[in-house]
Amino acid sequence: MNDAPQAGTAPLIALLAGEDSGDQLGADLIAALRARYPAARFVGIGGSRMQAEGFESWYDIRELSLFGLAEVLSHLPRLLRLRKELVARLLAAKPAVVVGIDAPDFNLGVEQRLKQAGLRTVHYVSPSVWAWREHRAEKIGRSADRVLCLFPMEPAIYARHGVDARFTGHPLADRFPLVSDRAAAREALQLPQDAPVLAVLPGSRGSELARLGGPFLDAARRVAAALPGLRVVIPAANPRMLEQLRALLARVPQDATAPLLLDGQAHLAMQAADVVLLASGTATLEALLAKRPMVVGYRVAPASYRVAKLLRMLKT
Template sequence: MTSTNPPPSTSPESRVPSSGYPLIAIIAGEDSGDQLGADLIGALRRRYPQARFVGIGGARMQAQGFESWYDIRELSLFGFSEVISHLPRLLRLRKALVARMVQASPAVVIGIDAPDFNLGVEQRLKQAGLRTVHYVSPSVWAWREKRAEKIGRSASLVLCLFPMEPSIYAKHGIDARFVGHPLADRFALVSDRVGARDFLQLPQQVPVLAVLPGSRPSEVARLGSIFIDAARQVAAALPGLRVVIPAANPQVHAKLKELLAGGAHDDAAPLLLDGNAHEAMLAADVVLLASGTATLEAMLAKRPMVVGYRVSPMSYRIARALKMLKTDVYALPNILARVAGLGEKPLVPELMQDDCTATNLAAATLELFHDSERRGHIVAAFEQLHRLLRGDLESHAGERAATAIAEFVDAGQTHD
């Protein structure tokens, strides 16, 4: 990974003028942030053709002309225990990044997701007089709502992906705007199972189960064997079942290949894919997956799902001891369904922590395969939620986010 030592100084003459050709700083964490950042850069560049974009970003952002000062993998952490073990390195990175940002004096600093890192950076930069935006609100509706006040100390503008979020910030006097969820723009309202199966060369008339045990190697190490064992139990009980397992990246692919070693090698063997998670979901009748963004993707694919998850025992004990969670459901489709008034009962089964066993996951998955009426109810609810996330606007989420940021930047230049 890239060193986190303080970088060489940047002279004022090297800065892009803020009037007309702004220097825009973006700090993205993980693959999802890289995709959001790439979409945002493309939309902002249409407004500022000669803008310069700097900060932390991945390959997609760099393909848009972004200058990444550090490796995005430096921020790809999850859970209390993982952050704690990397804390000294993260603190060095934060110190170096803040110093470089202050020296560069961008027109705006946009933190994308990664709140454990970005909010601390944004707060220091805001105190230093820079204008800050946080894109992707932390889950204030699931965790302690007072976090909204902390976010307001870090960002002058919060861009929200979910429609229920701005009202929470409004209680604390914080400017927050719903821009829509970018994933909602990438899925058709009517999904194409036939096309997805043709693409993956899967038979049209057999039951298909997509299995996604996480996008990080640490998640797959914790959950992979449980999910694969569950899939094998489902396959033993459901003749002709085809199992498809998309790997998020090469590291995850290698780990899944290791976990699958020793299994059957006939047509019934799980099909391990390099990527193509969306196609795998669209091709499936049911999806078995780890809690996280993938549950939103499966919802937008209109696929009934079973959700499972386990965090490290330390992370779980800390969250329970501090009473940090304010919700009794965890999967995004269940949270959104409740917010949308579709009922208090969970829309899809979710099995968390000690309940997340191969036997429990397999039983819940088989129930969905055998209950076509319930699957139809879930699909209808997913269609309604998809429309909610897209909003009533014709433009895409990235365009709406860029519009809000451009207004924020231009207002700052007017007052400078």
């Protein structure tokens, strides 16, 4: 990786993001790279945040926003066709570097093919090798020339397997003050200062909302029944989720205590809340940075659960 583009040049940089959190990481990365390479062109797969930074997305990011064995298997033929087409397109474009942002099940396969063909590859966001299956580090090294890690303990794990990994820090750390101002957040969202507030975040994927939306809203209703005056705030991760949440809320009775549905503003909702109910994922780190107590839940597809249990992949 020593022959990086010189500052002042106009490199073509490919970024591959597979979900909402990756889109935010990609947007931050584009902004940082553009400060060094103002004339750089960014292409690949990304969402609205990356596109707002001038990114040229070749495919809709929703093509990769899948989670769970069952969901991936049901879309496998389409994903394989997309990957084959994407690899061919990247080989023809010959970018200075290809950065796969998270989404390891898709991106690592793409990166490996590109690396074998002579392109430089980087994987941004290490899979949880520190939690389980450390041996994956060696496999990741066969796909990526360098791994960019969000947590400080990760590079040492890769070093044991001869993989070049660098600690970058987590961009989310810059998005929260050391002490969150609950009063200011409530004022911004027009919430009463003296009422208990519950923030509900049922995920950023349609499949997550389909499985978690009902149970999470039911839990919120039960808490509201036991805690008079409770205000429930639900920030939508993206416009698609906003429409799904509106449809979900339309099925339940609306009164003065009806949830407040927000278009984005998840960080404000967390800072305004007394407690956060959320889907396991990046949002758990956000709630930690907001210094709010949280209840974390998740539900996978039944087929995914059965396969994972059969293969003894579950750790609880």
